[in-house]
Amino acid sequence: MMHRPPEPKRLSDSSAPIEFFPPDGPPSEEQQTYPDALTCQVSDVILSVLPNDLTRMIYLASLRDCNSGLYLHPELSHQHGVSSVDRALRLFHERVFRRLLTTRSPEYVLQLQEYIRYTRGETHTVLNTWKCLQAYRATVPLAALSLSAELFFLNIEIALEILSAPGQERQDS
Numbered sequence: 001m002m003h004r005p006p007e008p009k010r011l012s013d014s015s016a017p018i019e020f021f022p023p024d025g026p027p028s029e030e031q032q033t034y035p036d037a038l039t040c041q042v043s044d045v046i047l048s049v050l051p052n053d054l055t056r057m058i059y060l061a062s063l064r065d066c067n068s069g070l071y072l073h074p075e076l077s078h079q080h081g082v083s084s085v086d087r088a089l090r091l092f093h094e095r096v097f098r099r100l101l102t103t104r105s106p107e108y109v110l111q112l113q114e115y116i117r118y119t120r121g122e123t124h125t126v127l128n129t130w131k132c133l134q135a136y137r138a139t140v141p142l143a144a145l146s147l148s149a150e151l152f153f154l155n156i157e158i159a160l161e162i163l164s165a166p167g168q169e170r171q172d173s
Contacts, residue, residue, distance in 0.1 A: 038080045038088050046073075051118050053096050053103070054111035060093040061139035069142050094141045100155075101148055108159040127164050130156075 050056045063071045070082065071089035080088075103111075116126045130136060136156045140149045162168065 038076065038084055041076065042088050042092055047092060051114045052111045053099050054108070055115045055118055056096045057093070057100060057139050058115070058136075060089060060096060063089055064093070064142075066138075090141070094143070097141050097144060097148075097152070101151055103155070105155055105158050108155045109162050112156070112159045112163060123163070127160055131160055131164070 047056050047059075050059055060071070063073055065072055071086045071093070072082065073085055073089065076088075077085045100108075116123050119126065134153075137149075137153060140152055144152075
């Protein structure tokens with residue numbers, strides 16, 4: 001009788017949540033406090049008008065200062081204070097990142113297509129620029145695990161290749 005190794009546990013069978021940030025990383029949502037008015041303003045006024053999580057991720061990353069890592073918004077930082085806005089935008093950025101990490105690759109293709117339409121950029125130009133500059137690598141939250149960031153990059157790179165495939169642009173027109 002041949003001994004069979006135990007079947008590997010599937011991710012969906014696990015009762016423990018998947019971690020995308022280090023244990024000492026960002027505080028949990030319960031630990032994050034900021035004014036309700038600010039939460040509503042960010043969620044309902046700013047992020048809700050964006051078409052999808054990829055667009056939200058890029059937008060939130062664009063609000064992060066490259067030198068200090070602080071999230072700054074021209075109006076909100078003045079109204080609510082830099083510290084409160086930084087915490088709120090950081091939390092929203094981390095939430096969006098978590099959602100994207102649990103998104104399947106085909107959805108990345110759709111979200112990237114929608115992002116390109118939203119920017120009104122020429123598909124071919126946007127795809128080539130993204131492949132050359134790889135600016136999407138600067139969009140992950142600072143506290144993200146490198147493995148989580150690599151998964152995000154891989155999904156973006158797959159979406160770029162799919163959308164760059166011959167004949168793909170004609171189908172989108």
